[in-house]
Amino acid sequence: MCRIAGLIAEGLNQSQIRASVTAMCNTMQHGGPDDEGIYEDESAGLAFGHRRLSIIDLSKNGHQPMTDPRNRVWITFNGEIYNYRELRANLERSGVTFNTQTDTEVLIQVYCKWGTSGFNKLRGIFAFALYDSARFETYLVRDSSGVKPLYYSSNRQRLAFASEIKAFKAAGIATQPNTVWPVLLLAYGHIPEPQTTLKDVYSLPKGHYLCRNKNGSVKLEKYTCEVIGDQILTINGAEDGIRHLLNASVKRQMLSDAPIGVFLSGGIDSSILSLLANEEGGEQLKTISIFFNEKQYNERQYQNAVLKKIAGNTNTHLVTERDFSKHFPDILAAMDMPTTDGINSWFISKYAHDTGLKAVLSGIGADELFGGYPSFKRIRFIKQLRRFPASLLLKTSRLSIGNFKRLSYLAYDHSAADYLFLRGLYTVSDIALILNIHEAEVSQILFDQNTHSRSGNYDKLHAAWYETNIYMQNQLLRDTDVMSMCHGLEVRVPFLDEDLQAFTSHIDPAIRFEKGRPKQLLIDSFKDILPQAVWNRPKMGFTFPLQQWMKNNPDVVNTGRYKGSFAKKTIEGFKSGTTHWSQAFALYQVQAHV
Incomplete structure (x- = not known):
């Protein structure tokens, strides 16, 4: 797990190209503290940079950028190939020889x-x-779930890429802001792909590769294929497959030459992973957990129910409001792009790093696969609500009653409006007031392109698409990567294993989602090992007491730092308890940058 950067540029001398890539890599040193390297091809006007976090083959053999024995193919690689041993064996049978134990060399071959x-x-x-x-030819490639980030800026004369947005600014490659990002943040709580905070810098789509040829032309291609198979129509078949494939995924992702552990929140997903990892890692396994003095957020009793069943090393950490206030500036500095998420990931990653871990397993992806969010129930109402006149729906934006204002999004005939009705922070009219722009400009930014899937069925499969491709993709995965890598930590996500996802997609939705409580199929698949105290409890999620902690943060609630009467009124509402902390946090970040 590492950080990568590179530049191909016409019209620049090689020393300028090298200096730019060096600056990009130095900015991302936190994500690759163990080694660094640069490869250059002056004839191509190219330089690849690498910052290494050593996980597999900790020796110097893992140094990057790496090449094949003929020096034909060069690579700078961030991530892990979990099936590299199978691929290596296949290649060896065809006569390929290897000089290292790395997955990087396998990737080249x-x-x-x-x-x-x-x-x-x-x-x-x-x-x-x-x-x-x-x-x-130069290729940029991203995994099928978009777990690892890759950003690029391209024109005929230049292709630049990096693992973080801040690298482009540090090298002076892209410095102009993308003027639409404040609108996106206030609506979504994050900046959805492919947009970023910088003009002409984009996120490479998951499951795609970009190819730049010697003439400077660029094409974007999808390399993943639709998985075709029979639908799984029995509960027993579904449970057996889930048990087998998640077990296999955990076993595969426990592979590491560096210390590895598990984030244990006390919820269903992390508890299952901890119990499965215990079977593989035993006494060598380390669990990392967080608890709070605030009882309504404290999951220690559920964590303990799991810890009683595992043999590994337990690491629990109390996080207090004082800790939050102390580290709040560090958390903001760690953000690669503004977001309303990531605070929890920053803390748990810090404690994992302090424990000596370089890699951890996380339960991200289970809610999206098995219907764990409220949106899976709420989405069915959209079809009925859209029957109301658009003029009436628009008027709901003038309401002062919290989430009811989001009904106004359904006045827009656009798939993004459906998602924003389910999860949006501010309405179109509110965003216009905050940024002092016209509502037409806000709606154009949000709805100018049909970038989201829209089946019109408004069923749980539709909700799963939204949660996976918008919320998880742009918020959970991105913020987890940024906050973990700022501590030199790799986060692995067994629920996003390609084989498990493909299998789950073939389960009849009536079995996958419709079995009573949320994630009932996942619970039943592991009821033989999962403590009842964990699965027979209300869903909480990995949540901090941020409503209270931010309200006591003088910087956030200082109305004097906010511009405009609506923004000041919103912060006053936050102080009185009528505005959610995520809305206040988004507004705080926008006002700090605009």
Whole structure:
């Protein structure tokens, strides 16, 4: 797990290119503290940079950028290939020899043997750049779930890429702000892909590769394929498959030459992973947990119910309001882009790093796969609500009653409006007031392109698409990566294993979602090991007491720092308890940057 950067540029001398890539890598040193390297090809005007966090093959053999024995293919790679041993054995049978124990070398040979068709053989979390010097082609590739980030800026004269947005600014490659990001943050609570905070810098779509040829032309291609298979129509078949594939995923993702652990929140997902990892890691396993003095947020009793069943090393940490206030500036500084999430990930990652871990397992993805969010129930109401006249729906934005204002989004005939009705922070009219722009400009930014899937069925499969491709993709995964890597920590996500996701997609929705409580199918699949205290409890999520803690933060609630009467009124509402902390946090960040 690492940080990568690179630049191909016409019109710049090689020293300028090298200096830019060096600056990009230095900015991302936190994500790769163990080693650094740069590869240059002056004839191509190219430089690849790498900052290494050593997880597999801790020796110098893992140094990057890495090449094949003929020096034809060069790569700078961020991530893990979980099936690299199977791929290596396959390649060895065909006569390929290896000089290291790294998955990076396997990745190079996968390309050498199969070309771009080899990308679909990879199982893991990754983002990499590969230069084929014989073909004068450069590839940027991102994993099928978009776990690892990869950003790029491209024109005929230049292609720049990096793992973090701040790298582009540090090198002076892209410095102009993307003027639409405040609108997006106030609506979504994050900045949805492919947009970023910088003009002309975009996120590479998951499951895609970008190819730049010697003429400077660029094409974007999807390399993942639709998985075709029979629908799973029995409960026993579904449970057996889930048990087998999640077990296999955990076993595969426990592979590491560095210390590895599990985030244990006390919820269903992390508890299952901890229990499965215990079977694989035993006494060597470390669990990392957080608890609070505030009783309504404290999950210690559920954590303890799991800890009684595992043999590993337990690490629990009390997080107080004082800790939050002390580290709040550090958390803001760690953000690569503004977001209303990530505070919890910053703390748990800090404690994992302090414990000596370099990699951890996380339960991200289970809620999206098995219907764990309120949106899975709420989405069915959208079809009925859309029958009301748009003019009437728009008027709800003038209401002062919290979430009812989001009804106004359904006045817009757009798939993004459906999602924003379910999860949006501010309405179109509120955003216009905060930013002092016209409502038409806000709606154009939010709804100018049909970038989201819209089936019109408004069923739980539809909700799963939204939660996976918008909320998880742009908020959970991105913020987890940024906050963990700022502490030099890799987060692995067994529920996003490609084989498990493919299997789950073939389960009849009536079995996958419709069995009583949320995630009942997942619970039943592991009821033989999961304590009843964990599964027979209200859903909480990995939540901090931020409503109270931010309300006591003088910087956040200082109305004098906010511009405009609506923004000041919103913060006053937050102090009185009528505004959610996520709305106040988004407003705080927008006002700090605009």
